[in-house]
Amino acid sequence: MKKAFITGITGQDGAYLSKFLLDKGYHVIGMIRRSASSDMIGERLRYLGIIGEVELVDGDLIDLSSLVRLMSTYKPDEVYNLAAQSFVATSWQQPLLTGAVTGTGAVNMLEALRLTHPSARFYQASSSEMFGKAQAPVQNESTPFYPRSPYAAAKLYAHWMTVNYRESFDLHASSGIAFNHESPLRGVEFVTRHISDGVAKIKLGLASQLKLGNVNATRDWGHARDYVQAMWQMLQQDEPDDYVLATGRAVSVQGFAEMAFAHAGLNAADYITHDPARLRPAEVDALLGDAAKAAQQLGWRANVSVEEMAAEMVDADIARHRRKAG
Ligand code: NDP
Numbered sequence: 001m002k003k004a005f006i007t008g009i010t011g012q013d014g015a016y017l018s019k020f021l022l023d024k025g026y027h028v029i030g031m032i033r034r035s036a037s038s039d040m041i042g043e044r045l046r047y048l049g050i051i052g053e054v055e056l057v058d059g060d061l062i063d064l065s066s067l068v069r070l071m072s073t074y075k076p077d078e079v080y081n082l083a084a085q086s087f088v089a090t091s092w093q094q095p096l097l098t099g100a101v102t103g104t105g106a107v108n109m110l111e112a113l114r115l116t117h118p119s120a121r122f123y124q125a126s127s128s129e130m131f132g133k134a135q136a137p138v139q140n141e142s143t144p145f146y147p148r149s150p151y152a153a154a155k156l157y158a159h160w161m162t163v164n165y166r167e168s169f170d171l172h173a174s175s176g177i178a179f180n181h182e183s184p185l186r187g188v189e190f191v192t193r194h195i196s197d198g199v200a201k202i203k204l205g206l207a208s209q210l211k212l213g214n215v216n217a218t219r220d221w222g223h224a225r226d227y228v229q230a231m232w233q234m235l236q237q238d239e240p241d242d243y244v245l246a247t248g249r250a251v252s253v254q255g256f257a258e259m260a261f262a263h264a265g266l267n268a269a270d271y272i273t274h275d276p277a278r279l280r281p282a283e284v285d286a287l288l289g290d291a292a293k294a295a296q297q298l299g300w301r302a303n304v305s306v307e308e309m310a311a312e313m314v315d316a317d318i319a320r321h322r323r324k325a326g
């Protein structure tokens, strides 16, 4: 039985990747950090009905010794580094923490592998945010990077260190330069889930408006379930490499909101209000990815459309609020 080790298993992608790997027959080991609210840990794994099927072990990405301990104890075949301070807006409030976890944390993971278990295959969760102030209208693996936030700068460091460890130490280290991917398990602070949750509350009479920041920003939005499959496919290749993961279609925040409201039978214009506090110090205006390399070399493509995803998210949030109301 193959062993996979996942950092960030309690997050959106960690939950879907665990489900995907369990279905493939893997033994899944997930690292969780110590919390005073231990009964709350693993909500997403519970949602997918797999909390009892994964082995949860404690450690922290900023604690190199815990990573060394875990790598030498478990000797996994594959390591997926998904843990990060992943919310862009927070990265201006906590730039050093973001650098330590999202940037140096990835290097801690690479170091733990190099020192104790260099034969493992490694996946780094790189991000389209690294393109930032995009230098080309459609971004692929050769588009220059221009990070626009402390988060993106930290991801860029982690990305280049993954490339460097591959080239310096011959590690099987790959990265997915993933564009935004969402789902009903998305954190509620991210805009798509903020919208689906807001639409659900309005539909059920629990709220009367939805506050948004820059509704003109456009993103290439796919479904997380599709993206975790590509992570695994990269680690099955003979040679490690970097791949853009994207749908090839861009939609604005306004456009996504209109889809979500329309699915609930509501008119977006009646409910959206502008909240200047939600604007960012430096914005990423537009991202659109070209995943041709992943299609050619991995046979991967995103299957779920943004309309289908918006509908799934709204339905899930309506069901959640109905359950809460008892
Ligand atoms: P989430 O924010 O949902 O999950 C982040 C995970 O990291 C959580 O499990 C969190 O644990 C964990 N974590 C945070 N800090 C630490 C730490 N110090 N030590 C150990 N674990 C920690 O992110 P997603 O699932 O959406 O994304 C997965 C990865 O992919 C992230 O690295 C993200 O930056 C990157 N990415 C995501 C994209 C997307 O659109 N979703 C696109 C491109 C890249 P806890 O539950 O304890 O907070």
Ligand code: GDR
Pocket (backbone or CB within 6 Å): 086, 087, 088, 089, 126, 127, 128, 129, 178, 179, 180, 181, 189, 190, 191, 192, 194, 211, 212, 213, 214, 215, 217, 218, 219, 253, 278, 279, 280, 283, 284
């Ligand atoms: P992003 O996602 O920054 O692209 O990073 P987010 O959903 O936070 O923002 C997308 C765009 O929407 C605009 N926006 C708002 N954003 C939030 N969160 N809340 C609002 O009310 C709001 N109104 C408008 C933002 O300004 C932005 O332009 C995500 C994360 O998952 C990263 O970890 C990942 O690397 C990238 O996607 C790819």
